[in-house]
Structure formats: structure tokens, C-alpha cells
Amino acid sequence: MNFTNFDYIAMTMALLAARESAEKYGEVPIGALVARGEEFIALAANQKEQEKCATRHAEIVVTEAASAILGRWRLIDCTLYVTLEPCIMCAGAIIQARYKRIVFGTKDLKAGAMGGFCNILALPGLNHYPVIEKGLLEEECAKELKDFFLARRQLHPAKKCARRP
Amino acid sequence: MNFTNFDYIAMTMALLAARESAEKYGEVPIGALVARGEEFIALAANQKEQEKCATRHAEIVVTEAASAILGRWRLIDCTLYVTLEPCIMCAGAIIQARYKRIVFGTKDLKAGAMGGFCNILALPGLNHYPVIEKGLLEEECAKELKDFFLARRQLHPAKKCARRP
Numbered sequence: 001m002n003f004t005n006f007d008y009i010a011m012t013m014a015l016l017a018a019r020e021s022a023e024k025y026g027e028v029p030i031g032a033l034v035a036r037g038e039e040f041i042a043l044a045a046n047q048k049e050q051e052k053c054a055t056r057h058a059e060i061v062v063t064e065a066a067s068a069i070l071g072r073w074r075l076i077d078c079t080l081y082v083t084l085e086p087c088i089m090c091a092g093a094i095i096q097a098r099y100k101r102i103v104f105g106t107k108d109l110k111a112g113a114m115g116g117f118c119n120i121l122a123l124p125g126l127n128h129y130p131v132i133e134k135g136l137l138e139e140e141c142a143k144e145l146k147d148f149f150l151a152r153r154q155l156h157p158a159k160k161c162a163r164r165p
Numbered sequence: 166m167n168f169t170n171f172d173y174i175a176m177t178m179a180l181l182a183a184r185e186s187a188e189k190y191g192e193v194p195i196g197a198l199v200a201r202g203e204e205f206i207a208l209a210a211n212q213k214e215q216e217k218c219a220t221r222h223a224e225i226v227v228t229e230a231a232s233a234i235l236g237r238w239r240l241i242d243c244t245l246y247v248t249l250e251p252c253i254m255c256a257g258a259i260i261q262a263r264y265k266r267i268v269f270g271t272k273d274l275k276a277g278a279m280g281g282f283c284n285i286l287a288l289p290g291l292n293h294y295p296v297i298e299k300g301l302l303e304e305e306c307a308k309e310l311k312d313f314f315l316a317r318r319q320l321h322p323a324k325k326c327a328r329r330p
Binding site for chain 1: 214217218222225232233237238240253254258260261275276282283285288
């Protein structure tokens with residue numbers, strides 16, 4: 001994959017948002033950013049535990065923020081950057097919002113819906129197919145999650161840790 | 166399927182919410198209700214056009230309302246009633262929220278993810294599988310959508326109507 005400087009900056013910002021949400025709120029560190037060309041539109045992190053709501057994945061939160069800012073539900077000219085491969089819900093939201101392009105950091109073998117656990121976009125007959133680019137800052141994104149779960153296991157050795165928020 | 170009186174009442178309420186959102190806001194009429202046993206928890210309709218946001222399907226909106234009311238993201242003791250078969254995004258949200266049971270009215274051959282267009286729950290290895298019951302007030306739920314699109318085509322004959330909000 002040929003990523004641009006802007007792509008690296010966008011994913012770094014998503015990663016910093018992920019880290020902040022883990023440090024401040026104890027959330028599983030997953031961050032997302034929406035850009036239109038090289039214009040930053042919205043940045044968000046996983047808020048599931050704070051909001052006590054299963055739909056508050058970073059991709060959903062940032063899609064809602066971007067739609068509010070742009071005043072429309074079709075994000076056909078936008079790229080979504082996310083540190084972890086989207087789950088089925090988020091892959092579905094990405095199709096619904098008609099994103100042009102998705103860039104994700106590390107794959108999710110347990111719940112990723114873009115090739116890790118399953119591949120929603122391999123289904124024929126969807127009404128939209130975004131371009132998918134994977135592996136941007138893959139090691140950094142994976143390390144953020146690994147460090148988080150390691151620290152949580154050390155703090156709560158008896159508690160079973162869910163891989164995905 | 167053996168549906169109870171409560172099931173019929175719950176789906177009728179979802180259907181009325183769907184109709185109201187179409188009449189008041191021009192939304193595609195889809196409604197959803199969350200119940201815990203025979204206790205009503207939350208009722209919502211599709212808000213995609215009002216909110217200008219692709220994630221505002223009835224199932225997502227009602228899941229957020231139910232989580233806010235119950236103060237938790239796990240809805241393991243809840244049933245979600247929805248007039249139309251959930252799409253991929255909403256099927257994913259249903260898995261994320263760990264619903265006990267899903268009851269839907271009419272199938273969606275173009276976008277339904279519980280057997281109509283595809284079947285997400287046929288994937289082995291998901292971390293949750295709700296009970297699915299389909300066909301409650303099927304004709305009424307289908308007619309609501311059919312009448313809506315018929316009226317829209319008569320009003321805007323040149324406009325292409327999306328089947329799904």
C-alpha cells in the first residue's frame with residue numbers, strides 16, 4: 001500500500017484518541033478519524049463503557065460526528081481511518097454511510113468484518129463498496145491494544161478480558 | 166411461530182411509530198421496540214433523514230434508548246421487535262448488544278441480514294446468537310412500506326426510491 005503523509009498523520013491522530021480514551025476512561029483503545037481529501041472532519045474514540053452502550057464504537061461515533069458537521073448522511077467523498085479492523089456493525093455502518101475509502105491499522109481475527117473474522121464486502125449485491133486499505137501503522141495500532149489488555153490482566157488477573165469493546 | 170398477545174402489541178406499537186415517522190418526517194416507515202419480558206423499555210423509529218445520519222436506523226436508535234434507560238450495554242434479557250428485517254449494521258449491533266431475542270415483521274430481500282439478503286447469524290464463531298423469530302404482522306409491516314413507496318413514486322415519479330432508508 002502506498003500511504004501518503006496525510007494518511008500517517010490521520011492514523012496517528014486516531015491512535016492518540018484511542019490512547020486517551022483508554023487512559024482517561026478505561027475504554028479498549030480504538031480510535032477513528034474522518035477526512036474529506038486532506039481536510040480533517042471528525043475524530044473520535046470508542047465510548048462503549050462511558051456511554052454504557054454497545055453501539056458506541058469509534059467508527060459509529062465518528063460517522064455521526066462527520067454527518068453532523070457536513071449536514072448529510074452520504075459520506076461518499078470521505079475516508080474513514082480506524083486503528084482496528086471494523087466489526088460487522090461498523091462494516092455495515094460504513095456501507096450505509098457510503099464511505100469512499102476505509103484505512104485500518106491492525107486486523108481483528110475475532111470480530112473483524114473486512115477479512116479478519118469474516119469479509120462482509122465479499123458479499124455480491126451490496127449497494128456500495130468502499131476501497132479498503134489495511135496495515136497503516138499496523139504494529140503501533142496492535143501494540144496499543146496488546147499493552148492495554150496486558151495491563152488490564154495484571155490489574156485484574158481473574159477478570160476475563162473481552163478482545164473487542 | 167407462536168407469538169403471544171404481548172408480541173402482537175409490541176409489534177403494533179413499532180408499526181405505529183413507523184407510520185408516525187413517515188407521516189411527520191417523510192422517513193421510510195420502520196419502527197422498533199425493546200421489551201424486557203413483558204415490560205416496555207423503549208420505542209423508536211427510523212430517523213435517518215431527520216438526523217441526516219446513516220446510523221439512525223430504528224434498531225440502533227432504540228438500542229441506545231434502551232441502554233440509556235437500563236444503564237448497561239448488555240441487553241441479554243431483552244427482546245427487540247422491528248417491523249423490517251435488520252440490515253448488516255443493525256444485525257451487527259444486535260450481536261454487540263447481546264439481545265436475547267429478535268422478532269421482525271417483514272423480510273428485506275435487498276438488505277436484510279437475517280436471511281433476506283444474507284444471513285450474518287449463519288457465521289460460525291460469533292460471540293452471541295440471539296433467537297430469531299420472523300413474520301409477526303408480516304403483511305401489515307410490508308404494506309406500510311409498500312404504501313409509503315407507492316405514495317412517494319406518485320409524488321415524485323422521476324425520483325429513484327431507495328428500498329431501504
